[in-house]
Amino acid sequence: MMSCKEAARLLSLKRDGKLPWYRYPSLWLHTTLCSWCKCYGDRVEFLGRLMQCCDDASNQDDIKLSKDARARIHKACCCDENKDKPSSDDPR
Amino acid sequence: MGKQIKPDPERWLAEHGDAMFRYAMLRLRDTDQAEDVVQESFLAALAARERFSGRSSERTWLIGILKHKIIDLIRKRSRERPATELGATDDDDSAINAMFDERGHWKEHFAEWRLDPHAALDQKEFREILAQCLDTLPPRQAEAFILREMEGMKSDEVCKALDITPTNLWAMLHRARGRLQLCLDKNWFQHQGRSKQTQS
Numbered sequence: 001m002m003s004c005k006e007a008a009r010l011l012s013l014k015r016d017g018k019l020p021w022y023r024y025p026s027l028w029l030h031t032t033l034c035s036w037c038k039c040y041g042d043r044v045e046f047l048g049r050l051m052q053c054c055d056d057a058s059n060q061d062d063i064k065l066s067k068d069a070r071a072r073i074h075k076a077c078c079c080d081e082n083k084d085k086p087s088s089d090d091p092r
Numbered sequence: 093m094g095k096q097i098k099p100d101p102e103r104w105l106a107e108h109g110d111a112m113f114r115y116a117m118l119r120l121r122d123t124d125q126a127e128d129v130v131q132e133s134f135l136a137a138l139a140a141r142e143r144f145s146g147r148s149s150e151r152t153w154l155i156g157i158l159k160h161k162i163i164d165l166i167r168k169r170s171r172e173r174p175a176t177e178l179g180a181t182d183d184d185d186s187a188i189n190a191m192f193d194e195r196g197h198w199k200e201h202f203a204e205w206r207l208d209p210h211a212a213l214d215q216k217e218f219r220e221i222l223a224q225c226l227d228t229l230p231p232r233q234a235e236a237f238i239l240r241e242m243e244g245m246k247s248d249e250v251c252k253a254l255d256i257t258p259t260n261l262w263a264m265l266h267r268a269r270g271r272l273q274l275c276l277d278k279n280w281f282q283h284q285g286r287s288k289q290t291q292s
Contacts, residue, residue, distance in 0.1 A: 003196025012266040036198045043273045050209040051241035057213035058114045065113045069127040070105060077101030077134050
């Protein structure tokens with residue numbers, strides 16, 4: 001039977017969809033018999049799902065653009081916008 | 093016909109600025125870079141406003157632009173990182189090796205995490221610990237993990253962005269997962285277990 005160290009590596013590959021088909025039976029057998037590897041596999045899956053939910057959760061955080069950054073962005077956008085507008089002195 | 097939007101940077105900033113900043117912070121974990129990338133995205137949006145078809149919401153369109161800017165920045169950051177910073181920490185298997193004995197069996201037996209990711213992320217303390225744990229990862233490992241798991245990019249896209257081989261990427265992701273689960277277990281789940289025991 002493969003070692004737990006090898007099983008952990010394969011569980012990560014499985015999460016990435018890169019586990020070769022011929023390794024599935026031995027990994028399945030290992031995680032059926034080894035509760036800690038089964039648990040590690042669950043943790044790997046948990047981490048993946050966790051990262052996918054991060055955007056929704058971050059809306060609860062009080063992370064905001066600073067006043068300085070806001071002013072800087074506003075200035076940059078307005079300057080950029082005015083670049084396209086012909087001025088009253090424009091000979092065109 | 094597509095809906096023509098009135099470019100209004102002031103309204104964009106008011107309505108989407110903070111959300112875009114949070115999105116960037118989550119991925120870049122650097123205030124200055126997150127602010128810069130949000131600014132670049134607004135400028136790019138202004139330049140490309142003619143191409144906005146109105147099929148998606150304005151927020152989705154702006155976040156789409158931001159996403160590309162973030163990937164460009166990560167790619168640039170990855171290429172500009174000094175070679176001395178790349179080797180040891182990215183290839184360091186010590187955290188993974190420390191979990192196993194010489195026969196490759198787990199040294200310590202661990203408990204199941206009985207928590208839903210949504211429920212976990214609803215707790216501010218958990219979000220803070222997750223951010224701290226992500227910060228403990230070597231930069232390239234963190235970038236690979238974020239691009240793969242948070243952005244949902246395909247392996248070959250991540251390899252291209254970080255200029256690494258698939259074998260390298262899978263090793264990095266394996267190390268990142270190993271380190272992250274150790275960090276979260278130590279700093280959150282074990283404490284939760286202890287506090288539940290104390291309560292009961």
